[in-house]
Amino acid sequence: MTLVEIDDLKVHFPIKSGLLFDRTLGYVYAVDGVSLTIRRGETYGLVGESGCGKSTLGRGLLRLVEPTGGRIIFDGTDVRALKGEQMRLFRQRIQMVFQDPMSSLDPRQSVESLLLEGLRAHNLHKDKAGVRAKLRSTLDAVGLPASALSKYPHEFSGGQRQRIGIARALVLGPELIVADEPVSALDVSIQAQVVNLLGDLQESLGLTYLVIAHDLAVVRHISDTIGVMYLGALVEEADGDLLYSRPLHPYTKALLSAVPIPDPYVEDQRERILLAGDLPSPAAPPSGCRFRTRCPWSQSRCESERPPLRVFDDSGQRVACHFAEEILDGSLAMHAVRAEIVRPGSEAAPDVGDGLIQTP
Structure with a gap:
């Protein structure tokens, strides 16, 4: 209810x-x-x-x-x-x-x-x-x-x-x-x-x-349910476990890649996404998709059309991204200038921020 x-x-x-x-x-x-x-x-x-x-x-x-x-x-x-x-x-x-x-x-x-x-x-x-x-x-x-x-x-x-x-x-x-x-x-x-x-x-x-x-x-x-906000707008919403196992929005992917994992082997083997550029001012947000200035998968459509928060599939997961399907299946190429992918074994490492509460 x-x-x-x-x-x-x-x-x-x-x-x-x-x-x-x-x-x-x-x-x-x-x-x-x-x-x-x-x-x-x-x-x-x-x-x-x-x-x-x-x-x-x-x-x-x-x-x-x-x-x-x-x-x-x-x-x-x-x-x-x-x-x-x-x-x-x-x-x-x-x-x-x-x-x-x-x-x-x-x-x-x-x-x-x-x-x-x-x-x-x-x-x-x-x-x-x-x-x-x-x-x-x-x-x-x-x-x-x-x-x-x-x-x-x-x-x-x-x-x-x-x-x-x-x-x-x-x-x-x-x-x-x-x-x-x-x-x-x-x-x-x-x-x-x-x-x-x-x-x-x-x-x-x-x-x-x-x-x-x-x-x-x-x-x-x-x-139980998690919503992800970026620059005044909700960009993704899903059941807690689903969001962590299958993030759809590029911003959610970048956030989750910065969360430390309390397993040294898994932590060393996973990729991290380092976003380029600064957060735009909320007084002058970008046209179209608000994340496009930092998104490694942005296209020309993102500049003119703001993506609605739509239901992705039968799971009820919602995402505000024109190309969520293409990003998920890997058919859309990344813009290297907008983000850096830190591969396993690389010396570069992102700032992971806050501490982690370990759950059983």
Whole structure:
């Protein structure tokens, strides 16, 4: 059953100039025509490099930033049609876990005050005995003792602070949690604990997640469906295992080739794709396919026609590429100037970025 349906969502930020009279010189196309669905009880992982618009998409879903266009349907409700008090009350059903717990938690408030803030905002704090019991049970669900209620954020470790952030989201009993880079600010040794906690909470409470991340290993570990974003657009979407075993879009292929594999023999034998050029500005995206300036398989058609996100086959995998079939079967030649293929045994090696959570 579908819980969230996003259709052609756009979030454009105006570029202003002038001291007395603001003039709009252009727009930053942070999110530009994204469509996806999230089923009830599943985890949807959204990945992409920094600046691709994935965090803006999550904030647009909650209307923390106002979308420029498109539709957001949550359990049959048109979220963009809600106004004022209706929208405030509706936010009880959708909560967010932010990336950096140190900056998202007010250092002047105790944990009890942080958790009570949301209950007060929704007028759920009148029964003091019931509220106290709810706070204790919420802390217990995230693995923190009841004594934490009287403490302040600076008295906890990074992993514990993130657990407080998760508890703050849980205390209102939401149906959907948008987790924006929930483990990227944590040590690798702590990341697995928080990821496992999110999985346990989903199983016990029936939660639905939109997990935003740039670490493909983390996303693979927890996601049922994975969407890949590039420069404000969704370029590929598939079941988690299928995306890793059969990436179709050239950008997805390049991302996966940079993920380290915890097997020295396999790591030494596989090819890596090193993309040439810089990420274009979201204020002036390329015409046609947005990835064409860095794509090693781009053709003249890619310059004039933006590829739609289409269903590739019966598996339900979707890809925004005109030549996905030709790339998959190897019949389309690569442009060597746009990318470098690092063969097994070569001395060149890409920057693999973040650490990897090893899964059993």
